[in-house]
Amino acid sequence: MSIIVSSIGQGLLWAVLGVALFLTFRILNFPDMTVEGSFPLGAATAVAMIAHGVNPYLATISAFIVGAIAGLITGLLYTKGKIPILLAGILVMTASLSINLRIMGSANISLLNQKSLFSAAFLRHLPKYFDSVLVGFVIIVIITIALIFFLQTELGQAFIATGDNPNMAQSIGIKTDRMTIMGLMLSNGLIAFGGAVIAQNNGYADINMGIGIIVIALASIIIGEVVFGELTLNERLVAVIVGSILYRLVLLAVLQLGFSTNDLNLISAFVLALAMMLPQIRHALKLDTMLKKGVAPHD
Amino acid sequence: MTEPVFSLKNVVVTVGENTEILKSLNLDIFDGDFITVLGTNGAGKSTLFNAIAGNLPISTGQILHHNHNIANESAVTRTNYIARVFQDPKMGTAPRMTVAENLLLAEKRGAKRRLRSRGLTKEKLNEYATITKTMGNNLDTRLQTATGDLSGGQRQALSFLMATRVKPELLLLDEHTAALDPKTSEQLMLATNQQVTDNHLTALMITHNLADALQYGNRLIILNAGQIVLDVRDEDKKMLTEEQILKYFIA
Numbered sequence: 001m002s003i004i005v006s007s008i009g010q011g012l013l014w015a016v017l018g019v020a021l022f023l024t025f026r027i028l029n030f031p032d033m034t035v036e037g038s039f040p041l042g043a044a045t046a047v048a049m050i051a052h053g054v055n056p057y058l059a060t061i062s063a064f065i066v067g068a069i070a071g072l073i074t075g076l077l078y079t080k081g082k083i084p085i086l087l088a089g090i091l092v093m094t095a096s097l098s099i100n101l102r103i104m105g106s107a108n109i110s111l112l113n114q115k116s117l118f119s120a121a122f123l124r125h126l127p128k129y130f131d132s133v134l135v136g137f138v139i140i141v142i143i144t145i146a147l148i149f150f151l152q153t154e155l156g157q158a159f160i161a162t163g164d165n166p167n168m169a170q171s172i173g174i175k176t177d178r179m180t181i182m183g184l185m186l187s188n189g190l191i192a193f194g195g196a197v198i199a200q201n202n203g204y205a206d207i208n209m210g211i212g213i214i215v216i217a218l219a220s221i222i223i224g225e226v227v228f229g230e231l232t233l234n235e236r237l238v239a240v241i242v243g244s245i246l247y248r249l250v251l252l253a254v255l256q257l258g259f260s261t262n263d264l265n266l267i268s269a270f271v272l273a274l275a276m277m278l279p280q281i282r283h284a285l286k287l288d289t290m291l292k293k294g295v296a297p298h299d
Numbered sequence: 300m301t302e303p304v305f306s307l308k309n310v311v312v313t314v315g316e317n318t319e320i321l322k323s324l325n326l327d328i329f330d331g332d333f334i335t336v337l338g339t340n341g342a343g344k345s346t347l348f349n350a351i352a353g354n355l356p357i358s359t360g361q362i363l364h365h366n367h368n369i370a371n372e373s374a375v376t377r378t379n380y381i382a383r384v385f386q387d388p389k390m391g392t393a394p395r396m397t398v399a400e401n402l403l404l405a406e407k408r409g410a411k412r413r414l415r416s417r418g419l420t421k422e423k424l425n426e427y428a429t430i431t432k433t434m435g436n437n438l439d440t441r442l443q444t445a446t447g448d449l450s451g452g453q454r455q456a457l458s459f460l461m462a463t464r465v466k467p468e469l470l471l472l473d474e475h476t477a478a479l480d481p482k483t484s485e486q487l488m489l490a491t492n493q494q495v496t497d498n499h500l501t502a503l504m505i506t507h508n509l510a511d512a513l514q515y516g517n518r519l520i521i522l523n524a525g526q527i528v529l530d531v532r533d534e535d536k537k538m539l540t541e542e543q544i545l546k547y548f549i550a
Contacts, residue, residue: 161393
């Protein structure tokens, strides 16, 4: 039972990444590799600050700002520097590896005996793993509501239009470069924020913790889409959260089969590839028609 | 005659080394002009539109807007007073957003987009139902439909409504009915003419349909090899025939 609770808690905490990546991957319509750098960047920033005695809340918010700066750089390289988005993201991701080492001073820092978001007294009275569920739930609910509100504003609508049809957006006076940069800043800020929270939950920050992040975030988006199908924009954000939890449960099931945690990246990639190919497979095997035939009376 | 709203002075657009697409072109556009633009492929019609809208830099010359040179203003800045409808129905609308959301976006042309509620109220929807009804193609029943699911004619009618939602000082219609079937095309042409006349819009319309060019608008220009070879208005335009126009098409 407690491992299921743990998975749900992890799913909720990691859902921040799925929702953040949704802004670029689904709304702006491009893959942003920066996230593999901004995630450990957020973790490093928050953990290093906490280790220096900074208030954990302040440290977590600082992580958001640092992540947003990473997004800003990617955005400037892409819109003003005319570097293709994939490469712009990879450049910032690579550069941030060095930045992370500078911030942390070593390849990993522990938060042992330090205060964190998870050390509030009432959280420690909860049963094991329920602290991650509660913190994760509160954070993702606040972020999702804020994003739903944002996307319904004049600015949010201009942001959506930029991803949907940049030519049209420009023709009605939307400054698409600015919208793209804003989206990248918001997305990477949230990813770094997620990195800060997850590092505090783990109790350490590690230089390698960004590897495979984009696959995990994408998996929650795609699983949510495969499970729920056609949805409105607001519902899709919620679907990402559910997708993130389902992804954790799938991982749990796979680990129960006897795989080791060292295989996690392989399994993540496999789960994502499978989820993305599911519509094709379904079509190729004519599963839908086969099922219908199976239940329909003979004519 | 009064001051022109827009005035092109000796505009040259060059591509590559020194291929001139527009050759020292001069054009005065007056308030309320509805100008049909004719010309063979490669005559420079689209280049003329791109130069006015700011999507293509001009090499020399001036583009005056109320006697103020806008040649160095960006395309996005010029959208404050210039609106455009493209030939491709996919170009003018955001496919995953609904008809109402698209109209709402267009309503903010030239205004700052703030962090406040977009304000898609019941009153707004009623207003949109009224204006979309004027297009006569059931667009009013599909306000909550994603525009990607509309027919080409409906999308193009929506693009037109979006371009005119905030009255532009100049409306550029770039063969906006060309991708539609003859019946839908005629319907949109009639609606266009209605709106341009009723709202006293100033418009340039590229077309390859000679009958349309003769029937609509108060002024007609023919482009050939980057220059205006014919510019007629009012009575002179009414006297013009298709045969006379065709003479100008021989390069």
